[in-house]
Amino acid sequence: MIQFAQRMEHLRPSEIREMLKVTEDEAIISLAGGNPAPELFPVSAMAATTQAVLEEAGGQALQYSTTEGFAPLRAQIAERMNRKFKTAFAARNILITNGSQQGLDLSGKVFLNEGDAVLCEKPMYLAAINAFRVFRPRFVEVPTDSEGMITAELERLLATTDRLKLVYVVPDFQNPTGISWSAERRRQFMDAVSRYDIAVIEDNPYGELRYEGELLPSLKSMDRKGQVICFGTFSKTFCPGLRVGWVAAEESILEKYILVKQSADLHTSSLSQRTISKFLDSYDFDANVEIIKATYKKRRDIMLRCMAKEFPAEIRYTQPHGGLFIWVELPSCLNARDILTVCLEHQVAFVPGGAFFPNGGMENTMRLNFSNMTEERIAEGIRRLGKVLRQMLNPAAH
Structure with missing residues (x-):
């Protein structure tokens, strides 16, 4: 059998790269990757x-x-x-x-x-x-x-x-x-x-x-x-x-x-x-950046408004002043990987937060991206995600 270097035993596939394979299906609303909006490329x-x-x-x-x-x-x-x-x-x-x-x-x-x-x-x-x-x-x-x-x-x-x-x-x-x-x-x-x-x-x-x-x-x-x-x-x-x-x-x-x-x-x-x-x-590179910022700001604002409406009150999340991501902390009784499995059945995806902790833990977190989807798909994606979260928190009511 071919022998590999010992370092290969400790390497794992990137969860985001693996997630992108799933989200290549255009039917899935992906709030997972950190991709820029392709329609803004000059x-x-x-x-x-x-x-x-x-x-x-x-x-x-x-x-x-x-x-x-x-x-x-x-x-x-x-x-x-x-x-x-x-x-x-x-x-x-x-x-x-x-x-x-x-x-x-x-x-x-x-x-x-x-x-x-x-x-x-x-x-x-x-x-x-x-x-x-x-x-x-x-x-x-x-x-x-x-x-x-x-x-x-x-x-x-x-x-x-x-x-x-x-x-x-x-x-x-x-x-x-x-x-x-x-x-x-x-x-x-x-x-x-x-x-x-x-x-x-x-x-x-x-x-x-x-x-x-x-x-x-x-x-x-x-x-x-x-x-x-x-x-x-x-x-x-x-x-x-x-x-x-x-x-x-x-x-x-x-x-x-x-x-x-x-x-x-x-x-x-x-x-x-x-x-x-x-x-x-x-070209005016700064002007190009301003176009990107205006688009992403609108998408961030829509995501935050929809989260305020659709998410259960006990869920906490950041309200960033820039960048591409919103971080979500769920009640400790929930595991984001389990939620993702259900969400994929509803054709919406995110990145479970546990992957961002090199020493493990904090599986009750998730990362949402707002740069890559249109405003309409963001709103629909958050609606679907919110529905799953409510079901997971209160299964008897559903």
Whole structure:
């Protein structure tokens, strides 16, 4: 029999990827994935942009390129981050990756030995769990509330966790909860972690998708030691199929990422990079983001209104100011996986929340997405979900 590496024994399929297979059936109303709305992709503009790139620099666009990425795009990303999130990056601080997911994989290679500790939010982003789990670390979960990581718990775990190598957080409209850290909690976090020589990953795929209030300063803008590594992506603000993200960090850290990316894939698609750069030069990217925000805000508002009407009173849920997700906490007597089985019979789907806890537990939670369905399908999906929840909570009445 063929023998596999021991690490394969600990890997499991992504619950979201597996769920997407089920929701390919168009009859199912999917509140499960985190997919952007495809009708908002600038298809015509991208066709023209791609054509222009091929006509102007086709040889370079279809050729091998440097691992670091297309220099003009790296400069554009640095400028945008500095303007939006008060960072101070230059092009030399940017590495282009195959989506921010590759940044997670590269981080495991750069930082983690078996048994090292990763400090994370509770709950945390599922794809980060899966990416880091390959390297067999220990996940140390920091409890969170409506403002982010609870500072007292963070400080206690920083002081008592041995072999702590990495802190991973999503401060803006976190996946799965939708919570955005307050400005004060961000300052407290940076005060705490700055006392230790550990790397901090600030993953920010949703930060520009704020529907109320002003953009908050990034953790990196408060970094005085150069320990914060930023992840970004065009997947949520533009086109996920292009698979273009980035890692932004101090040069001494970034060179390690470049080394491991060289051994992984040489470089990210030259054509995708040049096409995005050309789009940024030729079109109003901010205006495109505003269109996305207006659509998602309407969908979020409809979902919240329908949940208030259809859900039993004992069910709690977040009311995010941006991002793509609403987090639901059910009474402890309910298991979201059981509910999902019934919901699929009613042709509506969501992601059970237990998958977002690397050490298990909290099976009475679920994540709902509002970006990918139309307003009508959101309303109908919540109606069906609410009906199932009422039946599960009070079976005698049905």
